[in-house]
Amino acid sequence: MLPRDRQAAFAAAILDRSIAIPTGLRQPGRFAIYRNNVFAGLIATLTSRFPVTCRLLGTDCFEGCALRFIAAQPPTTPVIHDYGAGFADFVGTLSDLSQLAYLPDVVRLEWARHLALHAADAPVLMPQALVDVAPERVGDLVFEIHPAARLLHSAYPIHTIWQTNTFDIETAAIAADAPGQSVLVSRHDDEVVLLALAPAAAAFAAALFTGASLGAAAGEMSDMAPTLAALLQARAFTGYAFSLDTTQDAPCLSTD
Known part of the structure; x- marks a missing residue:
């Protein structure tokens, strides 16, 4: 396997828990720790970006939604500043939150605040x-x-x-x-x-x-x-x- 293919496989396994640990790692036992740290970092990013949404849902529910979002829409660039743009639309697709019809617009407001701050x-x-x-x-x-x-x-x-x-x-x-x-x-x-x-x-x-x-x-x-x-x-x-x-x-x- 070419180095770039190994890198792609490693990155895919980090963000998809259903993929087995890549072969050829020197210390495969540390892979799960690294994967958990990546997810924890992305959840923390979303939590800091959408604090009102987190308060409305409660921490456990919000983190569950964040995990599903990360799995469905992982980062596509190394610029973490851009991550979360699709969170409002994603929240709107979750059937278990359908009774909170206002929630996607609250998320959009928080995302607009983030964009304004960094404009x-x-x-x-x-x-x-x-x-x-x-x-x-x-x-x-x-x-x-x-x-x-x-x-x-x-x-x-x-x-x-x-x-x-x-x-x-x-x-x-x-x-x-x-x-x-x-x-x-x-x-x-x-x-x-x-x-x-x-x-x-x-x-x-x-x-x-x-x-x-x-x-x-x-x-x-x-x-x-x-x-x-x-x-x-x-x-x-x-x-x-x-x-x-x-x-x-x-x-x-x-x-x-």
Whole structure:
């Protein structure tokens, strides 16, 4: 067997407990220890990445789910930072968790927090950078989205679930018919920030995030200023330009 084939067989056996210990090892008795350490490390990674999910399920149940996920979707790259991207969808396929319909969206929120924390640094557009925009041009503003910012929409109160399971010693009861929530995930310096958005504000933000001009995104909103201010304070944008009818206007950036 070629060296690379032996390596592939070794790696496959590490992540698949049904595969026998590879032959030719100098100390085969240590293989099980190494395999257990790999699984323990991956479980610890998932636990640290999804602490609210772990609290909701309990440690034993979460680790059982993590083991099944590792077996079904082992790491495909040496970059452990990327591991866990498919955990939300995987949790949604588990029949024994089907009564927890909100859980996959909670996992998605935690994954969004992880991505925001490790997103690339970029300039931040601050409110004062818009002071010199002529009033007749405000509606033409198109914002550039910060790499750390992302929007999530859920039919479940994921922000409330995340908040009480993060900060409360005893979690608050959440009504079964509580309305869904949209959440802006962003980063302020090295701290991830979550901002719950009302439906109209969420639709406004979603339009901006897909490249709509400020005027088009505002639509029939009676007052977009508070929501825009909240998005700016949350560090959601890196800069702005004007809509394509005036390409001579250059983007304007401001950093905090």
